[in-house]
Amino acid sequence: MNPEQIVASLKALMEEGQTPGKVLTDAADLDNYGKDWTKIYPPKPMAIVLPKTTEQVQALVRFANENQVALVPSGGRTGLSAGAVAANGEVVVAFDNMNQILDFSASDRTVKCQAGVVTEQLQNYAEDNDLYYPVDFASAGSSQLGGNLSTNAGGIKVIRYGMSRDWVAGLKVVTGKGDILDLNKDLAKNNTGYDLRHLFIGAEGTLGFITEATMKLSRKPDNLTVLVLGLNDLTNTMDVLQTFQKQIDLTAYEFFSHQAMGHVLAHGQVQAPFETEAPYYALLEFEAVSDQVMDDAMALFEQCVENGWVLDGVISQSETQAQNLWQLRERISESIAPRTPYKNDISVVVSKVPGFLQEIDAVVTEHYPDFEIIWFGHIGDGNLHLNILKPEDMAKEDFFEKCQQVNKWVFEIVERYQGSVSAEHGVGMTKKPYLEYTRSAAEIAYLRGIKQVFDPKGVMNPGKIFD
Ligand SMILES: Cc1cc2nc3c(=O)[nH]c(=O)nc-3n(C[C@H](O)[C@H](O)[C@H](O)COP(=O)(O)OP(=O)(O)OC[C@H]3O[C@@H](n4cnc5c(N)ncnc54)[C@H](O)[C@@H]3O)c2cc1C
Secondary structure, three states: OOHHHHHHHHHHHHHOOOOOOEEEOOHHHHHHHOOOOOOOOOOOOOEEEEOOOHHHHHHHHHHHHHHOOOEEEEOOOOOOOOOOOOOOOOEEEEOOOOOOEEEEEOOOOEEEEEOOOEHHHHHHHHHHOOEEOOOOOOOOOOOEHHHHHHHOOOOOOHHHHOOHHHHEEEEEEEEOOOOEEEEHHHOOOOOOOOOOHHHHOOOOOOOEEEEEEEEEOEEOOOOEEEEEEEEOOOOHHHHHHHHHHOOOOEEEEEEEEHHHHHHHHHHOOOOOOOOOOOOEEEEEEEEOOOHHHHHHHHHHHHHHHHOOOEEEEEEOOOHHHHHHHHHHHHOHHHHHHHHOOEEEEEEOOHHHHHHHHHHHHHHHHHHOOOOEEEEEEEHHHOEEEEEEEOOOOOOHHHHHHHHHHHHHHHHHHHHHOOOEOEOOOOOOOOOHHHHHHOOOHHHHHHHHHHHHHHOOOOOEOOOOOOO
């Protein structure tokens, strides 16, 4: 079939049933739906399909198998590894029109969502029902549940609540072969062999489509309070973490460098937390459920100052103030975006963070003294974001090429520390060449075997994770 015939067939498929889907082929739509946040690979999809039902998705997959058409699942396109990019004439399947909340059970504390439900929509729905969906990050206003689960998104609350995976009670998927599977039936206990649900979480759309997910909710946190500290030295991040964790259950522990904060402040609308300048900052969040917890937090803060780890600090006195302090961390990505950052999203076990970070910082600074390095991340769970900013006068292609050269050294350190080349953003295309720094050859062979079972004709998101 040629592209015109494929598009005509897709249109016919989407017209079947009572709720027709859509097919888009305008240049602006192809450009918009063919890329994610990475913007490294020029988008070149053949067409965009917006289905309305799981059955339409199944019909699409069956058609793709019969005609060897490559499909790229697309959520909110906030991905940072080019997992949702269609650069080779693929058909993009976007879930914007499958964005309904289908069911809610107060007694099970679960909510059944279509894949296109936006993360913030789920958070707000939980809130309206006096409950809490704890997976959160700066792109929650645009990212979709299907994308969150396919990347197993983490974010700012992992230290207390875990990753997206931990909140999935059940999934409806269409496999790459075109079968509809209802995985786990939303059960809390179901030990009946392999849990296929977890294979689809983090699969980046390479095994099939997630069309529905039943998500668990939690009790609402009480009086979330934020403490921002200026730290004397990088290793102090771990001293402070250990000191607080002995007494208080933190709901977040983030860090950012002085340079990162500089970009946020220059971007506007956010104020410095205090006058004292520090090389690094930590943001702690906890539930101040009683005066006693608040007193404990103040005593721990003083202890950290006495030990010479902390130079200054501020604690929120209201919800608004807490939200304002969060902006210092949440606005980093957006404030450096105009500088075309090359992003690395690496992790190690928490205890190894300071040595790991110092080694990588030294390597990058030694080889690229002219590049501006921005460090921030979810340091409480061992996840660091290394952002290298493009010098204004350097061409994008030259810059990315230089960054790829430095990757080798960075990932050798990651491998030596038994860390991960992608903590939470996924592999997609950007980290595909580096998979073996974290996964062994035997593991990768098993991954390929699993792909073969669910998608024997290779129609699902080809070229992502591995070739
Ligand atoms: C400012 C900013 C901050 C961010 N902060 C964080 C953070 O703190 N933590 C974090 O983990 N991530 C973060 N991200 C990355 C991104 O938001 C997450 O990876 C998110 O989960 C992607 O969701 P999405 O809907 O945008 O997915 P997309 O980018 O559209 O797709 C991501 C992957 O999922 C696949 N996919 C999408 N929908 C489906 C489906 N229905 N079925 C099967 N496969 C599907 C795609 O093919 C692709 O491989 C951030 C991004 C930005 C821009």
